[in-house]
Amino acid sequence: MTGFTPVYTPIHDHAEELAKAEAGVAKLRAERNDRWYPKFHIASDGGWINDPNGLTFYKGRWHVFYQLHPYGTQWGSCHWGHVSSEDMLTWRREPIAFAPSLEQEKDGVFSGSAIVGDDGKLRFYYTGHRWANGHDGSDGEWQVQMLAEPNDDNLTTVTKRGMVVDCPREKVWSHFRDPKVFKADGTWYMVFGVSSADKRGQMWLYTSEDMVEWTFKRVLFQHPDPDVFMLECPDFFPVTDKDGNEKWVIGFSAMGSKAHGFMNRNVNNAGYMIGTWVPGEEFKPETEFRLWDCGHNFYAPQSFTAPDGRQIMYGWLSPFVQPIPMEQDGWCGNLTLPREITLGDDGDIHTAPVAEMAGLREQTFDHGEITLGVNGEQVISDDAEAVEIEMTIDLKGSTAERAGLRVHATPDGSYTSVAYDDQIGRVVIDRAANALGDRGYRAAPLSPAELAADELKLRVYVDRGCVEVYVNDGSQALSSYSFPTAGPRAVKLVAESGTLHVTSLKLHHMKSLGLEG
Numbered sequence: 477m478t479g480f481t482p483v484y485t486p487i488h489d490h491a492e493e494l495a496k497a498e499a500g501v502a503k504l505r506a507e508r509n510d511r512w513y514p515k516f517h518i519a520s521d522g523g524w525i526n527d528p529n530g531l532t533f534y535k536g537r538w539h540v541f542y543q544l545h546p547y548g549t550q551w552g553s554c555h556w557g558h559v560s561s562e563d564m565l566t567w568r569r570e571p572i573a574f575a576p577s578l579e580q581e582k583d584g585v586f587s588g589s590a591i592v593g594d595d596g597k598l599r600f601y602y603t604g605h606r607w608a609n610g611h612d613g614s615d616g617e618w619q620v621q622m623l624a625e626p627n628d629d630n631l632t633t634v635t636k637r638g639m640v641v642d643c644p645r646e647k648v649w650s651h652f653r654d655p656k657v658f659k660a661d662g663t664w665y666m667v668f669g670v671s672s673a674d675k676r677g678q679m680w681l682y683t684s685e686d687m688v689e690w691t692f693k694r695v696l697f698q699h700p701d702p703d704v705f706m707l708e709c710p711d712f713f714p715v716t717d718k719d720g721n722e723k724w725v726i727g728f729s730a731m732g733s734k735a736h737g738f739m740n741r742n743v744n745n746a747g748y749m750i751g752t753w754v755p756g757e758e759f760k761p762e763t764e765f766r767l768w769d770c771g772h773n774f775y776a777p778q779s780f781t782a783p784d785g786r787q788i789m790y791g792w793l794s795p796f797v798q799p800i801p802m803e804q805d806g807w808c809g810n811l812t813l814p815r816e817i818t819l820g821d822d823g824d825i826h827t828a829p830v831a832e833m834a835g836l837r838e839q840t841f842d843h844g845e846i847t848l849g850v851n852g853e854q855v856i857s858d859d860a861e862a863v864e865i866e867m868t869i870d871l872k873g874s875t876a877e878r879a880g881l882r883v884h885a886t887p888d889g890s891y892t893s894v895a896y897d898d899q900i901g902r903v904v905i906d907r908a909a910n911a912l913g914d915r916g917y918r919a920a921p922l923s924p925a926e927l928a929a930d931e932l933k934l935r936v937y938v939d940r941g942c943v944e945v946y947v948n949d950g951s952q953a954l955s956s957y958s959f960p961t962a963g964p965r966a967v968k969l970v971a972e973s974g975t976l977h978v979t980s981l982k983l984h985h986m987k988s989l990g991l992e993g
Contacts, residue, residue: 480689482623484638485579493575497555500546508806512941512959515862516836516986519810520557521569524549527709527776528790528811529556530590533783534598535629538564540790541573542811543587549808554584554605558631559991564814564832567989571632580604580620580639587654587709589778593687598631600624601666603653604639616650619643621668623688641682641690649675651706658712660755666690669707669728677704677730697726697759706731709776713787715819724753725825726761727768729776738919743796746775748825768827770920771905771954779817787817788830793942793955797914801959802941812955813937813944820951822923828950837864837984846978848971857983859964865936867981869896872930876974883938883967884960892958894936894945901927903934903947905956912959920952931979938967
């Protein structure tokens with residue numbers, strides 16, 4: 477220990493603020509409408525959620541924390557909600573973990589991560605948020621990095637230690653947040669996102685010997701696009717290629733990126749670059765910026781290393797664009813399924829649902845091989861509230877311009893399309909036929925090798941109000957909200973302007989995570 481003392485300035489009693497937050501969530505829960513409330517995705521009991529935080533496996537349990545506004549269904553003063561599980565299949569709600577109670581975080585306990593130190597103890601690092609002028613964001617933000625420690629093995633309560641990294645405000649335009657802590661070559665590192673004084677999106681690197689006193693090392697990475705002014709929710713971890721060579725993945729949520737073609741269609745866009753890094757030096761990218769997920773509603777992912785070595789990521793299905801009908805239902809927002817991050821033989825990142833997700837299947841219907849004629853249609857399920865669909869399309873034996881599924885197909889003719897579009901060579905989620913919420917479509921590219929292949933594999937997860945699609949074992953993913961209208965929610969297999977040959981199709985009904993009550 478160096479004798480460094482974190483800055484700790486209480487202004488509220490933390491236990492009292494947590495009790496108020498629990499009461500706020502309970503009030504919204506009492507009014508909650510469950511028509512779109514997820515059955516097998518993590519969501520708050522009530523209120524608004526955004527980024528996943530503090531992901532960890534500790535003392536025999538998986539823990540997921542998340543940004544929570546407990547007093548409304550739109551973004552507001554952020555707290556940390558918390559759920560935990562022994563198996564990633566059945567979850568329980570834990571008490572709200574963090575509420576603003578210190579001067580350094582009086583306007584929000586923002587995003588952060590969890591890490592186990594050499595002593596076996598868990599530590600939370602997060603951002604304390606204040607408005608620079610004391611009341612709103614018109615003059616920017618004042619953000620600092622904070623430390624907290626759990627009081628028990630179940631992580632149900634925490635002790636805040638205070639501020640460990642102050643903001644050098646003369647070098648920062650406004651944003652300075654979202655710490656990720658890891659160890660490499662015997663040194664502890666902290667990275668977080670920064671908007672520099674000249675409004676460039678950067679990631680800064682700090683080092684520590686004791687996990688308490690942190691020293692600025694360097695700018696780890698600056699985004700090459702001058703329009704990108706902030707890199708939120710940064711991530712940084714190693715992966716190994718097929719030849720056993722180590723690569724590093726730098727992930728971030730880019731604010732200010734401009735749309736071009738199929739890229740960056742969302743308000744802000746979460747993605748990654750693959751490259752090399754020598755500990756303590758600058759990250760050297762070897763790829764362009766690539767999207768983690770090509771859907772309408774994916775943002776602010778965070779990953780962590782599981783005890784078995786897997787790199788597991790959760791993302792936030794982000795309802796940025798109005799209309800957002802679930803705002804009227806006492807809750808707003810949910811997380812994605814947990815995904816394992818791997819480096820494929822193609823040299824790119826793949827993300828597929830963790831193996832544990834197969835344990836949510838409770839009833840399977842094997843439809844086998846299906847052939848549809850020109851403009852053919854076949855009902856796969858009359859009412860599919862929460863399902864996973866595994867299907868393989870025979871690309872060489874099909875002539876349809878678009879071929880795939882219509883999910884959330886209701887009696888009024890509304891539906892969401894999940895299909896392979898042969899004209900553009902992409903897998904699409906198309907919400908043009910949605911009656912509620914935002915519309916538009918998103919498209920995930922296929923590589924030349926995938927386009928030349930004989931088949932296309934899709935795994936499609938349909939929950940009450942959202943859809944997740946995984947292409948060819950995770951070479952691409954798409955996550956989007958889909959708000960069906962009243963009545964049965966059918967799933968249909970459809971061929972548009974041509975024929976379709978599916979070599980296999982299974983539909984699995986999915987169990988609940990246990991968070992609905």
